[in-house]
Amino acid sequence: MDALSSRMPSDGPGDGDEAYADILVGSPPPATDPYVRLTFGSFRPPGSTHRHAYDEGMHVLVAEDDGSVAAALVSALQRAGHSCTRVARGSDLLLRHHDAHIVLLDLGLEDMDGLDALRRLRAVSQVPVIVVTARGDERSTVKALSLGADDYLVKPVRLHELLARLVAVTRRYTPPDEPMRVLAGSIDIDIEARRVTAGEREVSLTPNEFGILVSLARRAGQIVTRRQVLDEVWGDAYATSSRSFDVHLGQLRQKLPEATITTVRGVGYRFEHRP
Numbered sequence: 001m002d003a004l005s006s007r008m009p010s011d012g013p014g015d016g017d018e019a020y021a022d023i024l025v026g027s028p029p030p031a032t033d034p035y036v037r038l039t040f041g042s043f044r045p046p047g048s049t050h051r052h053a054y055d056e057g058m059h060v061l062v063a064e065d066d067g068s069v070a071a072a073l074v075s076a077l078q079r080a081g082h083s084c085t086r087v088a089r090g091s092d093l094l095l096r097h098h099d100a101h102i103v104l105l106d107l108g109l110e111d112m113d114g115l116d117a118l119r120r121l122r123a124v125s126q127v128p129v130i131v132v133t134a135r136g137d138e139r140s141t142v143k144a145l146s147l148g149a150d151d152y153l154v155k156p157v158r159l160h161e162l163l164a165r166l167v168a169v170t171r172r173y174t175p176p177d178e179p180m181r182v183l184a185g186s187i188d189i190d191i192e193a194r195r196v197t198a199g200e201r202e203v204s205l206t207p208n209e210f211g212i213l214v215s216l217a218r219r220a221g222q223i224v225t226r227r228q229v230l231d232e233v234w235g236d237a238y239a240t241s242s243r244s245f246d247v248h249l250g251q252l253r254q255k256l257p258e259a260t261i262t263t264v265r266g267v268g269y270r271f272e273h274r275p
């Protein structure tokens with residue numbers, strides 16, 4: 001429990017009934033790399049989260065260890081047309097962020113400081129985060145913003161202001177678009193059909209091997225960290241499945257020798273443009 005937590009003020013029924021139906025977030029232009037062709041579409045790979053239009057309300061992940069504060073937040077968000085998942089632990093935030101459009105983050109969580117949770121989250125996700133905390137000091141605010149928080153609210157928060165900031169923060173955010181298909185040299189990765197071919201040869205991959213390949217290939221030419229791959233494929237960036245990861249990556253390299261996956265020591269992996 002965070003002894004400093006203030007109670008949410010009750011603004012009475014009817015709060016937050018405004019419609020938030022017409023918010024659209026634009027899509028980035030498709031990649032223009034001549035060596036890797038990415039086909040974009042509506043497909044969302046497993047672990048991928050962000051929709052482009054919030055016309056059905058947002059899915060809000062509330063990380064708050066105080067039960068009554070969490071209940072007040074969830075109730076207000078639901079009345080405003082959003083759906084919510086509530087967690088009390090930072091470790092659960094790191095497991096549950098995948099389907100969230102935005103995170104409301106308390107800094108005094110059950111198992112870790114919210115700033116640590118934010119740092120870990122930002123290693124794998126750009127999901128919008130609003131810190132909602134009793135800590136009103138400048139140092140905490142600056143720290144949270146420098147770690148990647150999009151906004152910072154001090155408790156007790158005004159519900160209408162929170163809802164307005166929620167919309168403002170997500171409006172500024174352009175979610176990364178996900179390719180449906182990646183063509184690189186002789187390799188054709190059809191993500192939607194879960195099918196990989198190299199020239200005329202069909203390559204049979206296990207779900208984990210396929211997940212690693214997609215995680216790397218959809219950002220061909222860029223370094224992807226091990227944590228990002230673990231987050232996308234295993235759903236847990238801080239999983240202890242590192243050894244298992246190496247085994248699956250080794251098998252992927254064997255099954256698909258046409259792909260060049262470069263290990264950048266201490267940083268991550270890069271699916272090369274020109275295999």
Ligand code: CA
Binds near residue numbers: 064066109
């Ligand atoms: Ca707390």
